[in-house]
Amino acid sequence: MPTALITGASRGIGRAFATELAGRGYDVLLVARSADQLEQLATELQQQHGIKAHTLPCDLAAPHAAEQVTEWVNHQTQELAVLINNAGYGMWGRFEELTLTEQQAMLQLNMHLPVALTHRLLPLLHRQAKAYILNVASTAAYQAVPTLTLYAASKAFLLSFSRGLRYELRESGVSVTCLSPGATTTDFADRAGMSAGLQATANKVSMTPAQVAQFGIGALLAGEAEVIPGALNKISSKLTSLVPKALTEKIAAGIYEKHLK
Template identity: 50%
Template sequence: MNEYALITGAGRGIGKELALQLAERGYNLLLVARSKGDLDALAQTVATNYQVKALCLSADLSADGAALAVADWCKTLGVPVSILVNNAGYGLWGNFDELDLAAQMNMLKLNISALVELTYYTLPLLKKQSKAFVLNVSSVAAYQAVPSLALYSASKAFVLSFSRALRYEQKQGKVSVTCLCPGPTATGFAQRAGMDALQELAEKFNMSPAEVARVGLKAMFRKKAEIVPGFLNRVSAIAARHLNKSLVERITASLYKK
């Protein structure tokens, strides 16, 4: 196979597992993340175990112009890109008015703006293929407002809504769009978000990144609109849709209270 998958946030966690599983399927990889060390180690693993190509670009996608630079890198390489995985993102835990505003805006730039920009710039490359896929990684938090994760949950709701709308726009074309909405996953998200106090609780419900990636890729290749891995996470998403919103907010606030 000569096709390439472009994966952001590829150095660790779900992104790393998505890369490994796509390599196992025979896809060459374009790996993007901040940590060059993580990318180089992943590329070496891929080359050794799966005999596919893995090209790396160290970039902070929250920086101005970064998404365009990634797309230009792909164009310069001149390789056939048939999969885009928008996985880069993170959360911040705490009340909105008590967290640093600049840090929160940086999170929104990565979770929303970078995803939108990279999708926009990459769609022309994807449309050159006979069939292509976009996998946007959201969160089960997209299904409800989450006090103390207010902007994070809102950003993931944006990703879900955007993915479904883009999917509809592209349904007569070559590009299928899927949104992956995982729940708690053993990725280090809690530590990055400053949620050390909830780490023990999260570990009781964590799925492995490998399992989340497997479910996500299966849904992507089956051209599903969205997928929530894990039975309890699916129950949570359904409940959030049908229960009184104030009740859902009280429940989530009690789970994630600062």
């Protein structure tokens, strides 16, 4: 049975990815920090879709997380067909006022983990006639975002990494897709420490995790390179390439900085 590995699978978009893939007949390997939430999800997916679901509670921001996950995956399956690098979070605030330790932990999860997992799991993916990698970036990947400076930079890295790797693997059976959602009804804003005002603004244009996951998995299986769900998100991302960078940065700063205490 083809198997999919999803990081950050216990809630939000990660949970929706697992549900979408289980509905398409994939066994799933679920990794996140919360053991209880993972077990609950695994039970639901097995009962509703008749697939196998295995869980690994793991702090994915830890330096050796990729090694731990890879060893576990190799014990669970030799039919890994999908790798979804979904785990990640943002931190809101001025770069010099946020602690370096906190920001480095975010970069570890947002950048170093997907790179390490991809490198370690590619040999397993190459065993399949057709396999897929989905890296979850953000519309923030398309411009600098003051007060989300390192988060946006980490997602820009992930987008560039995805496109470069996709080209390198173009003659293999492994397809790489980068998904860049906009505002989504998850706990991202709470985790990033954003104000209620910013959260209320984002909620007006948010997509649901299920919508994003359905769009992302469809694009992945269609072999698309780079996808942005939602018409408004596509338009805004396109506009950032047509106007001066200084202007987009000023607009972003006007949205985010005014809510800082």
